[in-house]
Amino acid sequence: MPLADFVLYEEEYGKVEAELTALCRDARITTAAVIDKNGQIIATAGETRRIDATSLASLAAGDVAAANGMAALIGETEFSVFFHEGQRDCIYMSLLAGRFILIAIFDKKVTSLGMVRLKANKATEALASALTSASSKSESGKNAVGEPLFADITSEDIDRLFGQT
Amino acid sequence: MSFINFSSREINCKIVYYGPGLCGKTTNLQHIYGKTAADRKGKLISLATETERTLFFDFLPLSLGAIKGFNVRFHLYTVPGQVFYAASRKLILKGVDGIVFTADSQIERMDANLESMDDMRLNLAAQGYDPEKIPMTIQYNKRDLPGAAPLVEMNRLLNPGGHTWYQAVAVEGVGVFETLKDIVKKVLAEVRNSY
Numbered sequence: 001m002p003l004a005d006f007v008l009y010e011e012e013y014g015k016v017e018a019e020l021t022a023l024c025r026d027a028r029i030t031t032a033a034v035i036d037k038n039g040q041i042i043a044t045a046g047e048t049r050r051i052d053a054t055s056l057a058s059l060a061a062g063d064v065a066a067a068n069g070m071a072a073l074i075g076e077t078e079f080s081v082f083f084h085e086g087q088r089d090c091i092y093m094s095l096l097a098g099r100f101i102l103i104a105i106f107d108k109k110v111t112s113l114g115m116v117r118l119k120a121n122k123a124t125e126a127l128a129s130a131l132t133s134a135s136s137k138s139e140s141g142k143n144a145v146g147e148p149l150f151a152d153i154t155s156e157d158i159d160r161l162f163g164q165t
Numbered sequence: 166m167s168f169i170n171f172s173s174r175e176i177n178c179k180i181v182y183y184g185p186g187l188c189g190k191t192t193n194l195q196h197i198y199g200k201t202a203a204d205r206k207g208k209l210i211s212l213a214t215e216t217e218r219t220l221f222f223d224f225l226p227l228s229l230g231a232i233k234g235f236n237v238r239f240h241l242y243t244v245p246g247q248v249f250y251a252a253s254r255k256l257i258l259k260g261v262d263g264i265v266f267t268a269d270s271q272i273e274r275m276d277a278n279l280e281s282m283d284d285m286r287l288n289l290a291a292q293g294y295d296p297e298k299i300p301m302t303i304q305y306n307k308r309d310l311p312g313a314a315p316l317v318e319m320n321r322l323l324n325p326g327g328h329t330w331y332q333a334v335a336v337e338g339v340g341v342f343e344t345l346k347d348i349v350k351k352v353l354a355e356v357r358n359s360y
Contacts, residue, residue: 005359006168013172038260039224039240040168040177054207058224058240062212065256066221149169149360150233150353158350161229161237162342 015130020045027119029106097128184267185277186246189335263300263352270313300351303330
């Protein structure tokens with residue numbers, strides 16, 4: 001079956017964001033993000049204004065998907081860690097709880113790959129716990145708010161969306 | 166796989182434009198990008214070869230506005246149409262919520278349309294989707310060309326499931342937003358039924 005729809009509530013979002021903020025501070029990285037394997041942004045922390053996070057998430061998901069396509073070709077189940085090194089900035093990515101990707105962008109002059117990897121590994125458990133909790137809520141109840149959220153969306157509501165485009 | 170974020174009050178959905186090489190998938194996205202207000206779109210990203218053929222995918226994030234207090238965001242992707250990029254096409258279907266199958270109306274491209282349709286059904290099934298149930302809209306593009314196949318014939322060959330379909334001349338923008346609006350409606354109807 002394809003992955004179930006994913007719903008993120010305030011509680012889990014807060015935990016993920018707090019972990020990412022701590023990771024930025026502890027590993028001295030510029031920007032941290034959690035996205036899902038389909039390229040949707042779950043949460044970000046650190047310096048996000050100079051980065052087009054939506055595009056970054058889409059490309060990172062494509063990057064990981066392509067790498068894991070290569071993994072399958074050589075008989076590996078998947079690659080779990082990815083690293084791109086630039087002249088100044090680098091991107092470190094690792095898989096998280098099966099369906100998510102942790103992204104860390106850092107300046108080589110400020111911190112090191114070893115430090116980023118160490119701190120990212122430490123953050124992984126707490127991040128995975130929050131995301132797994134969110135996934136279970138999504139899969140079990142679909143809607144933890146307790147009442148239909150969008151049942152009364154009408155065709156006119158949808159038409160209005162295009163009127164605004 | 167739609168993603169609903171209660172913290173940022175967003176509904177995120179993914180639409181993939183599928184079809185044979187040179188049928189006009191990227192042209193659809195370019196027209197949507199060109200006609201959408203700056204505050205409602207992100208960057209149009211094209212991972213293309215030097216000859217402007219899609220290598221991996223095109224990507225366009227759209228923000229359509231609010232519905233029931235949630236900002237509705239759609240991520241539009243295209244697949245690379247050329248036959249030898251089969252592995253990439255499969256990856257891009259991950260997490261898809263709706264498909265626009267763009268067919269090339271030229272009679273000589275009918276085999277390519279059929280091959281692409283079969284390829285799509287196989288790839289959807291490989292990702293765990295039921296190709297009969299996923300929201301889908303069919304676009305018959307390049308209707309302005311003199312060699313365009315009759316619509317009855319195209320529907321018989323490419324649309325036995327009776328999906329809604331639109332005629333288009335994507336390079337002039339004809340039928341592009343009509344197609345997009347139709348698939349958005351279908352995907353949001355799924356969201357409505359699920360939540």
